[in-house]
Amino acid sequence: MTTTGTYSVKGMHCASCAAIITKKLSKVEGITRADVNLATEKVTIAFDHETLPVEALNDAVSRYGYAIAAEPGTASAGESQKIAASGAIRLKEEKKQALLDQKAKVQFALPIALLVFILMMWDIGSRFIESVPNLPIPMELFNIISMVLATWFVFRIGAPFLHGIVMFLQSGAASMDTLIGIGTLTAYVYSALITLIPSLRELLRVPDYTYFDVTIVVIGFVLLGKYLEARSRMKTGEAIEKLINLQAKTAIVLREGKEIEIPSEAVRKGDTVIIKPGAKLPVDGIIIEGFSAIDESMVTGESIPADKKSGDEVIGGTINKQGSFTFRASNVGSDTVLARIIRMVEEAQGSKAPIQEIADKIAGIFVPVVLIIAAATFLIWITVGSSYLGFSVALSYAISGMVGILVIACPCALGLATPTAIIVGIGKGAEYGILIRNAESLEKLSSVDTVVFDKTGTITTGSPKVTDVTPLSEGTTPESLLQIAASVENRSEHPLAEAILDEAKRRSITLRDISEFKALEGMGVSATIAGLPVTIRKPLEAERELAEVKRLQAEGKTVVMIEENRIALGLIALSDTVKTEAKAAVAALHRRGLKVIMLTGDNRAAANYMAGQVGIDEVIAEVLPTEKAAKIKALQSEGRKVAMAGDGINDAPALAQADVGIAMATGTDIAIESAGITLLKGDINKVAQSITLSRATMNVIRQNLFWAFIYNIIGIPLAAGALYPFWGIFLNPVFSGLAMAGSSVSVVSNSLRLKAKKLDR
Structure with a gap:
C-alpha cells in the first residue's frame, strides 16, 4: 500500500538543490516518488512501507548539506488540530529567525560591499575618464585593505559557498552555492597570490589589478538577493497562515451540567458546545438550541452572514455575529471542514504543475553545464585571447569571464518560477x-x-418549490387553493408536500383541520375538510389537454390538481428552481x-x-x-x-x-x-x-519561465565576454551579482502580483 508523507527540508537554496534531493531520495528503497518544492521548502514522498523513518531520508541527503524533518499534523484526530497549528507556528518562527540571521549578515556586509563598489567604480572611471581623479588612497594600501575584507567575506560570510565546493568535490553534486563558491574563491586566490607574491605577478606579466573588490561586492549582493528572495517567499505562504489563524483557541462545553472552558482541540465528538455573541466556533456541529447569523466568509467566501437555526449545520472557524446558541459537535480535530481545507491547500501548494517538469529537467543538468561553460570560457580567453591581447590581459579577462558566468548563472529564478505562482494562486483561490x-x-x-x-x-437549487398557483373554479383564490392543499399535505411525507407547506408558510396562510387522511398509491393524497372530501392528485388524461396544464408541463414542471367534492378547484405547479x-x-x-x-x-x-x-x-x-x-x-x-x-x-x-x-x-x-x-x-x-484564476496563474508562470530562461540565455554570453570582440564591452562580475540577485526577486515579485488579481473580471 502506497502512503504519502510531507517533510520539511532545510538547506535548499536553488533549483539544483531541489534536483539533487529529488534524485537522492528516489534512490531510497521503498520510495516510489519524491516531489521537492523549493518555494515551500518541503518534499512530498510516496512510499510503500507503513512508516518511513526520517533517519533514512536524512542518510540519503545529509552528506550533501541538507536536513529533513517530519511535518507536524500526523497525530490522532483529537490532537492533530493543535499539533498542526503549533507546528506551523514553530516552522514559521524558525523561518523568521533564519530570516533575521540573514538580515544581520546583510546589514553587516552590504554597507562594506557598497563602499567597496563605489571605490571600485571610482577606480574604473579614473582609468577611462580624464575628468575623474585617481583614488585618494594608494593602490597598494587599497589592495591590502581589500584583501583583509575579502578574506573575512570569503571564509566567514561566504562559508556556505565554500561548503558548496566541498560538497561538489565529495559527491559531484553541484548547486548554486558551488557556482558562487568557485567563482569568488578563484578570484580571491588569484588576487591573494599576485598581492602576496609580487615576483609571481612579474613572472606572469599580469597587471597589479586584483579582484578582492569583486569578491566582496559579489558576496554582498548575493547575500542581499538571498535575503530579499527569502523574505518574498515567506509572503507566498500567507494563505495557510490565515487559515490556521481562523481556528478557535478555546471552547465552552457543557460537561456534567456545568459550563467549562477547554482548549478547542479537547472538544470531543458529541459534546454540547455553547456559543456566545462574537465567539468563534471551535469545531463543526449541528445547532440543537437557539438561532443566529454566522459570518462564514473566512471559510466559504460568502460575505453575507448566514442565518442559522436548530437543525442547521455550522462550521468551525466561523464567527457568531448575534445571539447565543448551543450545538452538538459532529466533526472535531482533523475531521473539521477547516482542517480539511488547510490540509487540501497545503497539499495543493506542494504539488507540481506539468509545466514545471521543463524547469526541473533543465535544473538537473544546469549547474554541470554552467561549470563546463565557465571552464571553456577561461580556456578560450587564455588560448585565443592571448594571441590578440597578450597573456596578462587575456588572463584578466579569463578570470573575470569565468567568475561572471558562475555568478550570473544562478538557477534560483528557474526553480522559483512555477512554485511561487502556484502557491500564491492556490492561496488566492482559498480566499x-x-x-x-x-x-x-x-x-x-x-x-x-x-x-x-x-x-x-x-x-x-436541487429542491422543488411552488412556482404557480392557478384557480380553475369560480370563487377560488390562490390563497384559498393553497390553504386547502397545504392543510392536506401537512400529513404527507412526500417531498412535494414540503414544498407546498413552505409556500403556505411564506404567504402566512393558516392551515385548516382535516380528518380521514389517506395516501393514494401512485395518485396522491385525500382527506376531509369541513365535511367535504378533498383530493390532491395527478392530472387526469382529459385534464392534461388543458392549455394551462400543457404550458406548465412543457416547462418541465410537476402539476398537481386540487379537487373538492369531485370539482377541480385549481392546480399547483412545482419545479426545481434556477x-x-x-x-x-x-x-x-x-x-x-x-x-x-x-x-x-x-x-x-x-x-x-x-x-x-x-x-x-x-x-x-x-x-x-x-x-x-x-x-x-x-x-x-x-x-x-x-x-x-x-x-x-x-x-x-x-x-x-x-x-x-x-x-x-x-x-x-x-x-x-x-x-x-x-x-x-x-x-x-x-x-x-x-x-x-487559473489563466492568470499560468500567465504568470509563463512570464516567470520566459524571463528565467532569457536572463540566462543573454546573461551567460555577456558575462563570458561575447561583446568584447565587437565593441570592446566586458561585463564586470559585480554586475553579474546584481543581475543574479534581481532575477530571483523579480520572479517572486511577479508571482505576488496574483494577490491583487480581481477574479470577477
Whole structure:
C-alpha cells in the first residue's frame, strides 16, 4: 500500500538543490516518488512501507548539506488540530529567525560591499575618464585593505559557498552555492597570490589589478538577493497562515451540567458546545438550541452572514455575529471542514504543475553545464585571447569571464518560477472559497474551452418549490387553493408536500383541520375538510389537454390538481428552481469565451426550459448517471477541453473523465476528494472565477519561465565576454551579482502580483 508523507527540508537554496534531493531520495528503497518544492521548502514522498523513518531520508541527503524533518499534523484526530497549528507556528518562527540571521549578515556586509563598489567604480572611471581623479588612497594600501575584507567575506560570510565546493568535490553534486563558491574563491586566490607574491605577478606579466573588490561586492549582493528572495517567499505562504489563524483557541462545553472552558482541540465528538455573541466556533456541529447569523466568509467566501437555526449545520472557524446558541459537535480535530481545507491547500501548494517538469529537467543538468561553460570560457580567453591581447590581459579577462558566468548563472529564478505562482494562486483561490486540489488541475483549467454543468443542485437549487398557483373554479383564490392543499399535505411525507407547506408558510396562510387522511398509491393524497372530501392528485388524461396544464408541463414542471367534492378547484405547479446566480454565472463564462453545456438525466422539456432561463448553449438530456462519463468522453473526442461541474458524488464518473472536475459543495457537505476543484457554498459564479484564476496563474508562470530562461540565455554570453570582440564591452562580475540577485526577486515579485488579481473580471 502506497502512503504519502510531507517533510520539511532545510538547506535548499536553488533549483539544483531541489534536483539533487529529488534524485537522492528516489534512490531510497521503498520510495516510489519524491516531489521537492523549493518555494515551500518541503518534499512530498510516496512510499510503500507503513512508516518511513526520517533517519533514512536524512542518510540519503545529509552528506550533501541538507536536513529533513517530519511535518507536524500526523497525530490522532483529537490532537492533530493543535499539533498542526503549533507546528506551523514553530516552522514559521524558525523561518523568521533564519530570516533575521540573514538580515544581520546583510546589514553587516552590504554597507562594506557598497563602499567597496563605489571605490571600485571610482577606480574604473579614473582609468577611462580624464575628468575623474585617481583614488585618494594608494593602490597598494587599497589592495591590502581589500584583501583583509575579502578574506573575512570569503571564509566567514561566504562559508556556505565554500561548503558548496566541498560538497561538489565529495559527491559531484553541484548547486548554486558551488557556482558562487568557485567563482569568488578563484578570484580571491588569484588576487591573494599576485598581492602576496609580487615576483609571481612579474613572472606572469599580469597587471597589479586584483579582484578582492569583486569578491566582496559579489558576496554582498548575493547575500542581499538571498535575503530579499527569502523574505518574498515567506509572503507566498500567507494563505495557510490565515487559515490556521481562523481556528478557535478555546471552547465552552457543557460537561456534567456545568459550563467549562477547554482548549478547542479537547472538544470531543458529541459534546454540547455553547456559543456566545462574537465567539468563534471551535469545531463543526449541528445547532440543537437557539438561532443566529454566522459570518462564514473566512471559510466559504460568502460575505453575507448566514442565518442559522436548530437543525442547521455550522462550521468551525466561523464567527457568531448575534445571539447565543448551543450545538452538538459532529466533526472535531482533523475531521473539521477547516482542517480539511488547510490540509487540501497545503497539499495543493506542494504539488507540481506539468509545466514545471521543463524547469526541473533543465535544473538537473544546469549547474554541470554552467561549470563546463565557465571552464571553456577561461580556456578560450587564455588560448585565443592571448594571441590578440597578450597573456596578462587575456588572463584578466579569463578570470573575470569565468567568475561572471558562475555568478550570473544562478538557477534560483528557474526553480522559483512555477512554485511561487502556484502557491500564491492556490492561496488566492482559498480566499474566494475555491479549493484547488493540486497544481495539475489549476494548469489544466486554464486551457478549458467547454464547461459542462449538471442541472440538479448545480444550475438549480436541487429542491422543488411552488412556482404557480392557478384557480380553475369560480370563487377560488390562490390563497384559498393553497390553504386547502397545504392543510392536506401537512400529513404527507412526500417531498412535494414540503414544498407546498413552505409556500403556505411564506404567504402566512393558516392551515385548516382535516380528518380521514389517506395516501393514494401512485395518485396522491385525500382527506376531509369541513365535511367535504378533498383530493390532491395527478392530472387526469382529459385534464392534461388543458392549455394551462400543457404550458406548465412543457416547462418541465410537476402539476398537481386540487379537487373538492369531485370539482377541480385549481392546480399547483412545482419545479426545481434556477439558482439566483446561475444566469450571471453562465454570462461570465461566455465573456471568457467558453461554451456552456447542460448534462442531465431530466426530461428534455424540463432541461430545455431551465437552459433557456440561464442562457446555456447546448442541452444533453435524459442521460443516465452511468452514461454521463461517456458523454464527456464524446466531447473530448471532438477536441474539446472539458471542465465538468457537478455535485461531486453521483457525478463522480463524469468528474473523473473530464479534464477538470469541479465539485459543488455547501457548508460541511464538502466533496473535497471528488474533483480537482471544490467550490464552497455551491456558488457557480466561482466557476468563472476559477478559470480567471487559473489563466492568470499560468500567465504568470509563463512570464516567470520566459524571463528565467532569457536572463540566462543573454546573461551567460555577456558575462563570458561575447561583446568584447565587437565593441570592446566586458561585463564586470559585480554586475553579474546584481543581475543574479534581481532575477530571483523579480520572479517572486511577479508571482505576488496574483494577490491583487480581481477574479470577477
